[in-house]
Amino acid sequence: MPDPTQSPPILLGIDVGGTKIAGVAIEDLPHGPRILAQAQRPAQREADALIEDIVAVVHALTTQLAEHPELAGPQAIGIGTPGAVDEASGDVRDIANLAIPYVPLAQTIREQCGLPTIVENDVNAAALGAARLIDGTQTGTIAFLNLGTGLAAGVLRDGAIDRGSSNTVGEIGHIPVEPHRWKCACGQRGCLETAASGGAAKRLWPYADPPMPAILAASANPDDPRHKQAEDVKAIIIGAIADAIDILAVTVDPAQIILGGGMAKTGSPLLEAISQELHERALESPFITSLQLPGRLRLAPANMPVGAIGAALCAERIPVPHNQST
Template structure:
């Protein structure tokens, strides 16, 4: 199902002439991951693979100073990686080998200002992260919302998904829209138009997890009630199914086993979670109309059983609605392999 374009390999002389290195950093709630990437412009259009030359991972610590230190450590490790030293010719062994650094982070990100606010899991209220990291490493730094970064990484990883769906004919004059639905701690989407991120007017594009669909139901930290995220966000799934970690594989296994004492309860949770994910797919289809909806994030690591449950729900909706049937939602879905560091790769590509 997947077409992996990423290879981790030592740099070769053939690549050395054209190498343009990018460093990507994915700031997570428990770890900070960095990659050293060699990619040309075509990679952003999903045309050519991205080469991950090296990677590093450190535990994430709470606090603004700690986040700056940890990101700096990761960037430094990638700048001085053996692989980076190999990718240079005699005339170019310095900083000019690097395009720059991209950082993907949760929280509210203002890419233009280089600032991130409210990374709740890391006790960060405001961080001028582009300037701070830029001053520390001497490279230009771009900060991007983590879901947007993962969208870019996933797009490069699956080659733009050009082999997904039907009647695909993409040329330079054709608008191509692709969405990445992140089933992570939160629920949000990144939107790519012709390989470029759509930020909207204020950066809020894709925050579909905060669309309220069941106002009578659960309170959301955003202040509303019944947001999609309160049903299908990572925390919401754990709340509904605290007896297993990760919860989703266990929910789907018990819901497919009528002899299980937890069968009814698991069916109920499955309906809630999968229903909200299907709502999110439906919303993306009618508001953004993406050719491909890439599904990624922690919950997506459940893999094929999750995709089967989503497709089953979408088929059920198609049977009840000619309109939904006409959207061909199942044909647009693509599961992003959970083994690749799409967040860090995408951050590098945003640099």
Template structure:
């Protein structure tokens, strides 16, 4: 039996899947992510062993194992650094997890993993190009060009959240001012909409006529649309796929972003020529893109 394992290690949960040879999810397992190196390793190992028990195999029988994780990832060595939300400053994740499981482990940044997972889910071909726009706690993109991840010369391709859009804006944790991430991310919404339960709560209040919510919602959507425009103007992919926790609104978010893009196209022949509204879509809700992508990275990249 050919089974590839993909593990998505997030700040609060670890989600693992087993992919069959045809790409179908054969089993999945979710558990809380621990904090700190020892706890993160234990969470990842436990997830794999739970999948093995479900499928009636030993962990060493899995064909490949891949991991998607936040932070700065050295994909050659499998070392992870600066994953602040996980309490990781420097962890040789690939080697240590491989020693526990008896199989080599490939490690990749979680947004890159999700990009590859989204590309497969949406039927990407070998000549297809896609930008995956991750709207989570932060804002970043993963790029799949010609069926392969494009990381750039130093691994920072797609870090569009740290492109300043307002030089006089608030100070970003990266040290710059007015970064795009400050307006189009979960952390940005938390600052501009304090006390709100979720992006759905914000949307509901905005559509019910709450003036404050309408202002925050409009600003958020316009900056998401700006991120789409930025990706098309810099990479010119066939499509831009929106994913991440804030994409849970699905068609409601997609419709609002497309409306903004159409408005811009109405006043710019150049933007109209790019067909931006038709090139943006939202990842199917609840699809485990990062875990599936991690499994694909573990197999080959």
């Protein structure tokens, strides 16, 4: 029986997505997080259903943990969610994908599950998870670029989330510099998100889902009937992603830029296309050459529940007694 004062606490992490609610139980060991249990449910719309789904995932995780009597019980829950998160209260506003204008998420889950609960923005949580999985030390500045339905970044400084003065750090998807001047959901025109995101790729390439592997394949194949169109769409998307990386480099100056989110599951063909674009820009600019951008790029682990692991790591911020009885 391990001494519970010597073991790392067991933490539950929940990743609220537009299509699924994913959960993990982890121990955060010195060399990285160890997954002890996993569970997920399809996401449902509206606040009551979200609470019900999270409680069910927590229950499934604790049931799996109970099958291992050598393990202590979970000590805390971390939740990563889209929407505007008040980190102090754990209240969340405007989870658009799930039609939730407001939910007091931390308080409700704390009451229903009986565990300390913390809520974090989903991109910030994924940034913590990806950085911990890629580089356990987490020193210096690391940016996580989320190529999801939208475009946003999470910024870590020595392992701590940089929030700025109003939680706007990393909202680079809404920098309006994209030359096509497409209208963005935020009301502006020309936001980077209108070109550099999974949502944009679906709009620009409605022929395949996911679109990005098909775009890269068709642009590389001169015999493809949509070859020219694929070349144009690739140039738009990769160009806007390269702009986002350039902006991150000169504003945040991260040692590592981790590419995550659904589009990043395209894997090395996407990384190669972005690196190629950055190399070409460097050929014309000694300044861009000096930034050495391709060398900073990493891919988030595609086969790991990065968001849920990061959410669990957020729960480490909750002070809990080490010798909690089980």
